[in-house]
Amino acid sequence: MYDSLQADLRALEDQGRRRKLQPRAGIDFTSNDYLGLAESDELREAAAEAIARGVPVGAGGSRLLRGNHDEHEALEAEAADYFGAESALYFGAGFTANHAIFSTLPQRGDLVLYDELIHASVHEGLRQSRATSERVPHSDVDAFEDKLRQWRASGGRGRAWIAVESVYSMDGDSPQLDALYAVAQRHDAVLVIDEAHATGVLGPDGRGLAAHLDGRPNVITLHTCGKALGTVGGFVVGPKIVRDFLVNRARPFIFATAPSPLIAAVTRAALQISRTKPQRRERLAELVAFAARELQRRCGVASSGSHIVPIIIGGNQQAVAVAAALQQRGFDVRAIRPPTVPVGTARLRIALSANLSEEVIAALFDAVATEMRIAA
Amino acid sequence: MSARIVVTGTDTGIGKTVFSAALAGALDANYWKPVQSGLEEETDSQAVQRMSGLPADRILAERYSLKTPASPHLAAAIDGVTIDVAALDLPEVARPLVVEGAGGLMVPLTREVTYIDVFARWASPLVLCARTTLGTINHTLLSIEAIRARGIPLLGVAFLGDAMPDSEAIITELGRVRRLGRLPRLASLDATSLRAAFVDAFDPQDFLKDVP
Numbered sequence: 001m002y003d004s005l006q007a008d009l010r011a012l013e014d015q016g017r018r019r020k021l022q023p024r025a026g027i028d029f030t031s032n033d034y035l036g037l038a039e040s041d042e043l044r045e046a047a048a049e050a051i052a053r054g055v056p057v058g059a060g061g062s063r064l065l066r067g068n069h070d071e072h073e074a075l076e077a078e079a080a081d082y083f084g085a086e087s088a089l090y091f092g093a094g095f096t097a098n099h100a101i102f103s104t105l106p107q108r109g110d111l112v113l114y115d116e117l118i119h120a121s122v123h124e125g126l127r128q129s130r131a132t133s134e135r136v137p138h139s140d141v142d143a144f145e146d147k148l149r150q151w152r153a154s155g156g157r158g159r160a161w162i163a164v165e166s167v168y169s170m171d172g173d174s175p176q177l178d179a180l181y182a183v184a185q186r187h188d189a190v191l192v193i194d195e196a197h198a199t200g201v202l203g204p205d206g207r208g209l210a211a212h213l214d215g216r217p218n219v220i221t222l223h224t225c226g227k228a229l230g231t232v233g234g235f236v237v238g239p240k241i242v243r244d245f246l247v248n249r250a251r252p253f254i255f256a257t258a259p260s261p262l263i264a265a266v267t268r269a270a271l272q273i274s275r276t277k278p279q280r281r282e283r284l285a286e287l288v289a290f291a292a293r294e295l296q297r298r299c300g301v302a303s304s305g306s307h308i309v310p311i312i313i314g315g316n317q318q319a320v321a322v323a324a325a326l327q328q329r330g331f332d333v334r335a336i337r338p339p340t341v342p343v344g345t346a347r348l349r350i351a352l353s354a355n356l357s358e359e360v361i362a363a364l365f366d367a368v369a370t371e372m373r374i375a376a
Numbered sequence: 377m378s379a380r381i382v383v384t385g386t387d388t389g390i391g392k393t394v395f396s397a398a399l400a401g402a403l404d405a406n407y408w409k410p411v412q413s414g415l416e417e418e419t420d421s422q423a424v425q426r427m428s429g430l431p432a433d434r435i436l437a438e439r440y441s442l443k444t445p446a447s448p449h450l451a452a453a454i455d456g457v458t459i460d461v462a463a464l465d466l467p468e469v470a471r472p473l474v475v476e477g478a479g480g481l482m483v484p485l486t487r488e489v490t491y492i493d494v495f496a497r498w499a500s501p502l503v504l505c506a507r508t509t510l511g512t513i514n515h516t517l518l519s520i521e522a523i524r525a526r527g528i529p530l531l532g533v534a535f536l537g538d539a540m541p542d543s544e545a546i547i548t549e550l551g552r553v554r555r556l557g558r559l560p561r562l563a564s565l566d567a568t569s570l571r572a573a574f575v576d577a578f579d580p581q582d583f584l585k586d587v588p
Binding site for chain 2: 176178179181182183203212288302305
């Protein structure tokens with residue numbers, strides 16, 4: 001019955017790429033729970049409080065068919081206010097939100113230029129888009145502009161869209177957002193910035209690295225709730241017309257059951273914490289600075305400077321071996337291999353969280369230094 | 377190597393530090409003030425950290441922190457130190473680096489050497505900050521001549537203050553210099569407002585390109 005699927009899995013196995021779900025174990029250097037909110041008392045209490053005031057667990061239908069709840073509307077109004085834009089639309093997952101943006105907004109005749117390290121959700125959206133799309137070398141602002149010029153010169157008449165992330169998930173680096181905005185301005189393009197890994201962590205009051213650009217007519221940002229905010233879901237933040245259009249045209253919005261109103265209520269609390277309580281964010285910033293120093297000192301490796309710290313190992317086997325050895329020692333660190341990252345750059349991806357301590361980070365880097373020597 | 381940009385001005389107190397903070401923020405850069413004179417009030421490094429929104433570790437330590445708010449040569453003499461100009465090298469950093477001088481180009485660091493001599497040795501591109509109020513045409517053109525006379529690459533002029541289209545135009549024409557933009561007077565100097573204003577006024581790429 002499933003012969004071809006079996007063969008495909010075997011092929012993955014042979015390439016050392018077959019994935020398996022594993023139980024949680026070890027000290028967390030892997031999750032995106034950057035502020036440690038996911039398991040926090042604050043969010044537990046917010047959930048209990050929401051249940052007590054009668055917020056339902058399930059929405060019962062899509063947003064357009066009675067699934068629309070006051071909690072969704074309130075969450076979206078508060079998110080728009082927090083991030084500083086006209087409107088926000090809440091989706092059940094960040095992936096779905098990104099998928100909706102790129103499958104729905106760019107139209108036939110438009111051009112979407114995306115950074116080569118852009119998230120898979122953008123690719124999935126673009127597969128269903130009528131617009132043409134083209135990849136651009138990582139964070140190369142001039143290349144974005146050159147491609148826009150070429151497209152116009154060769155008769156491109158539609159709207160141009162630029163898709164970037166404010167912090168790239170596997171490298172922890174950031175593009176020159178203001179320079180990209182200037183390019184967008186010059187070419188009348190829309191700049192779509194995925195803030196998934198910056199929301200709640202970076203920028204003024206945790207509003208992301210593009211906080212100063214939010215609210216401009218040609219800027220759309222994507223903020224996730226499943227990472228630093230500790231819940232699940234994602235916001236498309238931008239002009240009201242974008243929200244209206246998505247509500248009318250985005251199939252992932254129209255045909256999906258609305259996100260849980262209970263989770264929407266808890267996410268409201270998470271936004272409130274992000275907005276008014278900088279302590280976790282400040283603690284994480286201290287640990288990021290500490291980790292950058294110690295990574296250099298103990299492993300001779302330069303840090304990305306953000307809370308996502310890749311340690312490039314190179315070969316797939318070595319990366320897997322080092323990660324396995326670290327897991328044995330009680331550190332939950334994963335190896336990231338091609339095709340997720342370019343060939344020859346298999347790496348450890350260290351995600352820092354406000355829940356960690358200096359001692360644990362130092363111990364991890366000592367272990368990394370040892371295991372890298374053994375694997376080399 | 378990442379871009380290293382030296383910010384100087386036609387005069388003291390014209391908003392050079394505000395501009396440096398905006399530029400460093402927009403380029404996600406490191407910031408370095410080699411010589412700080414005056415420690416009683418907020419230092420330029422502290423002001424840049426506050427206004428740029430950059431993390432504290434992007435602000436490199438000053439090479440000389442002098443107590444007296446005076447010309448560095450005098451402030452150093454009062455503190456009993458001599459600024460070792462030969463050792464005033466640009467730090468090596470992985471990101472773009474925004475370096476802020478003091479006052480104007482010919483501010484003395486010792487009794488022999490002024491800032492412009494150090495800029496000439498660094499040979500990194502300069503941004504000349506100029507106000508838009510009365511007297512700026514003369515100050516700015518004189519500064520441009522001094523920069524050109526020493527063969528220092530000049531990225532252009534960044535104007536600070538209310539729009540004065542004719543002054544800005546005559547400076548760029550007579551000075552044969554690029555107008556990088558104009559940062560208006562801002563009601564609030566928080567990081568978000570400053571970055572938003574910078575984005576409206578300048579293209580960050582202009583600061584990362586080679587001088588034509």
